[in-house]
Amino acid sequence: MTDQTIARQVDEFNAGFTAQIGPELSAVFDGEQADLRAAGVPDGVVAVGDEAPDAPLVTPTGSATSLADVRGDAPTVLVFYRGAWCPYCNITLRTYQQELLPALRERGVQLVAVSPQTPEAAEQSIANGELAFPVLTDPENVLAGRFGIVTAPSDAARGAHTRLGFDVADSNADDTAAIPFPSVFVIDAAGTVRFADVHVDYTTRTEVAEVLAAVDEQLAPAS
Template sequence: MPHETIARQVDEFNDGFTAQIGPELSAVFDREQADLRADGVPDGVLTVGDAAPDAPLLDATGAATSLGAARGDTPTVIVFYRGAWCPYCNLTLRTYQQELLPALQGRGARLVAVSPQTPEGTEQSIANGELAFPVLSDPENVLAGRFGVVTAPSPEARAAHTELGFDVADSNADGTAAIPFPSVFVIDEHGVVRFVDVHVDYTTRAEVTTVLAALDGLDGGGTR
């Protein structure tokens, strides 16, 4: 069982983050999150029963690989995340390293994380969370697009990012601001999607217990 939920950790982080950046910038991000929730999960997201697509990916050294190579014929939890610049992503990946990975290894399953960052950004993500599972770069969001989870920050949010000293496009391999919705897909050993959890509000994430319940339910047909 996880020692602390991701939601609780996010609440604790948000308290300090809001105080740090001030009410005006906090309001920008609050509006962006409210708009994302209102729009909901986009059409075109893969659903349970779909075949998992593949795409060329890069590892942290820049070497070519693919999702198929990373998962083989093993049940795999695929995590799409925004980048090393995203504190919610770092928090989540660190929790998955500490709490989810050991449980997956005990079940004979794999964990793979994917973002549109450069390999250097991927390397930073690995360092941020001391991650010991495959963390891969998806140049141009090809894989994320095939899973149907590509989005981008609002213009107001990008302006707020700039005020805070960074721009998403600088981290992405293709120089655009396109990023995936934080998402978890469970793929069975036959390459079939068996669980989908897309978080349009990027401050929320799939809890460890939810992912493990989905994996343990593979024989029962999966959920969304």
């Protein structure tokens, strides 16, 4: 157990990261995050009460599947993340593995994570967090697009990434830099979205307590 919120872990990471990369690159990422917050959540995001879209997905071993196939008839917490290259994603997925997954299993709810990265990179995500839930590839962000949450790093941020030795497009299955906003959707057994939380600022995430509160409120059997 981490015994810490994701936000606190992010704060601790940021302190070291800022010191490591220096003020110039830190200012680039701070500016990107400020712009994202100012723009807000885009129009057209799948909302509570909507039917969850479906799209083809790929397993880490390269097998074809889809969100509908993975969900089956089980209520599902669907997590969109940017990729194994994103430290905030790694913090989040590791925390979900340690603290969210056991609680969901007790409730008969499954956890599924999706990103646009290659299956090989998805394997890295699994290794980073010792993940024991499905981690799937969304080629060309088709599923993320149907959920209305596709974005991309700013040009300045991509330049900063290059100076740090990587490029998002190198990890993505379609060789573009398109990525989803980090998001959590709770989908009931009938395929209806019952909770939606989209984070345009990629340094913030849905906390475990928030997910469990939504699951308990929205998926509890009627009395």
